Structures are given as C-alpha cells and as structure tokens.
Amino acid sequence: QKEVEQDPGPLSVPEGAIVSLNCTYSNSAFQYFMWYRQYSRKGPELLMYTYSSGNKEDGRFTAQVDKSSKYISLFIRDSQPSDSATYLCAMSSESYNTDKLIFGTGTRLQVFP
Amino acid sequence: GAVVSQHPSRVICKSGTSVKIECRSLDFQATTMFWYRQFPKQSLMLMATSNEGSKATYEQGVEKDKFLINHASLTLSTLTVTSAHPEDSSFYICSAARGGSTDTQYFGPGTRLTVL
Numbered sequence: 001q002k003e004v005e006q007d008p009g010p011l012s013v014p015e016g017a018i019v020s021l022n023c024t025y026s027n028s029a030f031q032y033f034m035w036y037r038q039y040s041r042k043g044p045e046l047l048m049y050t051y052s053s054g055n056k057e058d059g060r061f062t063a064q065v066d067k068s069s070k071y072i073s074l075f076i077r078d079s080q081p082s083d084s085a086t087y088l089c090a091m092s093s094e095s096y097n098t099d100k101l102i103f104g105t106g107t108r109l110q111v112f113p
Numbered sequence: 114g115a116v117v118s119q120h121p122s123r124v125i126c127k128s129g130t131s132v133k134i135e136c137r138s139l140d141f142q143a144t145t146m147f148w149y150r151q152f153p154k155q156s157l158m159l160m161a162t163s164n165e166g167s168k169a170t171y172e173q174g175v176e177k178d179k180f181l182i183n184h185a186s187l188t189l190s191t192l193t194v195t196s197a198h199p200e201d202s203s204f205y206i207c208s209a210a211r212g213g214s215t216d217t218q219y220f221g222p223g224t225r226l227t228v229l
Contacts, residue, residue: 008154034217043117043206043220044157088156100172101147101218103156 003027006089006104015113019076023089023104026070030091030102033065035074038086038106047087048074079111116140117209119221126197127229134192134224136207142187143209147218148180151204163190197228 006023013019021035032051036044048063050056050072056063062075072091076083086106092099116139126132136146145164149157161177163169163184171177181193190209194201204225208218 004156006156036220041204041223041225043119043208043222045220046217049217100159100162101157103158105154105156 001026003102004089004091004104007107008105010108010110012110012112013079015079015081015111017079017111019079019083019109019111021074021076021087021089021107021109023072024070025072025091025102027091027093027102028067028070029093031094032092032099033063033072034090034092034101035061035063036088036090036103038088040086044088076109079109081111081113084109084111115211115219117143117207117219117221119205119207119224121224122222123225123227125227125229128198129196131193131195132197132226134194134205134207134226136190136192136209136221138188138209138219141209141211143190144187144212145210146184146190147208147210148182148190148192149206149208151206151223157206160192194226197226199228202226202228 004025034049035047038044050065053067060077064073086108088106089104090101118137120135148160151157160175161169161171169182184190206223208220210218
C-alpha cells in the first residue's frame with residue numbers, strides 16, 4: 001500500500017464549477033499537509049499548507065484535513081481554465097521545510113470554458 | 114522572492130555518458146536542498162537530501178555512486194548522473210529550503226533527462 005493515495009484523474013469540469021481534490025494516507029505520523037500545483041514540464045508550486053487537522057482558506061482555495069480519517073481535500077471555487085494543471089498532495093511528519101515530503105501521484109484537472 | 118533555477122532544462126545524452134544538473138537558489142541561501150525524480154504519471158520521489166558542506170543523505174534504493182550530489186555552497190547544488198542508461202530517463206526536480214519553521218521548500222522548474 002502506498003503511503004499516499006491520490007486519484008490520477010483526469011478530472012474535467014466546466015468553468016465556474018467547484019472542484020474537489022482528495023488524498024488519503026496511511027501514516028498517522030504525518031502532521032504537515034500540502035497541496036502543490038504543477039503545470040506541464042514545470043516544477044511544483046505550493047498552493048496551500050495545513051498543520052494538523054482543520055480547514056484553511058486562501059481566496060478560491062480551501063484545504064481541509066481530517067486526521068481521524070487520514071483524508072485531505074482541496075476545494076477550488078469558481079474554477080478557471082487557468083486552473084488546469086496537475087494537483088499534487090504532499091505530506092511530512094517533522095516539518096514541510098526540511099523534512100522529506102511524500103507526494104501523491106497527482107490529479108490532472110482540466111477546466112474547459 | 115524564493116526563486117530556484119535549474120540548468121539545463123532539457124538534456125539528451127548517449128548511454129554511458131555522465132550528465133550534470135545544477136540547482137541554484139537565486140535570491141536566498143538554502144540550508145538544505147533536495148533532489149526528486151518524477152517518472153511519467155508517477156509521484157515525485159525523493160532521491161537525496163543535502164546540506165551545504167556535508168555529504169548527501171540518500172533514500173533507500175538510490176545508488177549514491179551513480180547519482181553524485183555536491184552541495185558546495187548555500188546557493189548551488191549539483192546532481193551528476195554517472196554512466197547514464199535509458200532507465201535513468203526521467204524528470205529531475207530540485208527544491209531548496211531556507212530554514213525556519215514557517216517556511217517551505219521551493220521547487221525548481223525541473224530537468225528532463227533523456228538517455229538514448
């Protein structure tokens with residue numbers, strides 16, 4: 001079993017839709033949870049990070065962590081064609097700065113006009 | 114701020130040759146740099162972690178004699194793939210961390226390596 005599971009998609013939605021992206025994990029030691037956006041042939045860009053359980057909102061993006069279920073989500077409101085990219089979840093147990101990050105495989109999102 | 118560059122962005126080489134990839138933090142000093150590998154439709158896998166001036170720590174299954182990492186300064190780390198073979202073809206991405214509990218790893222744009 002992989003430490004982090006993520007549906008690879010692709011997920012195709014119309015512009016303006018609410019998008020829900022999810023990851024599950026097996027290691028209960030994970031405390032830091034991140035979402036990265038990766039455009040084709042580019043490096044990942046940090047979107048959101050959350051420490052422990054709870055919600056965090058930043059503009060159109062909301063990250064949720066449920067440690068009891070070992071389940072994290074990223075919601076994108078009012079999705080735009082420019083949101084089309086691969087979204088990677090990542091986790092670490094010590095810190096998201098100097099610790100090893102465990103990534104999901106990424107979900108490819110396509111937002112069509 | 115917090116920009117990380119990689120060079121080259123793409124390299125094609127013959128089997129058996131060595132390839133060097135550079136990772137630079139352009140506007141900050143990176144206490145720690147990481148090297149990841151990403152195969153198509155797979156997740157980023159950490160290969161090694163390096164701190165300036167010390168030997169890199171390699172993940173299990175990564176051959177340290179094949180993937181040489183040098184973190185010579187606080188702004189530069191290099192990954193050398195020695196005697197590259199077609200199975201080494203992949204997308205190599207570095208990240209750099211400044212340190213501090215509230216900061217994050219900043220990723221470079223990646224290097225696409227193709228070994229013929």
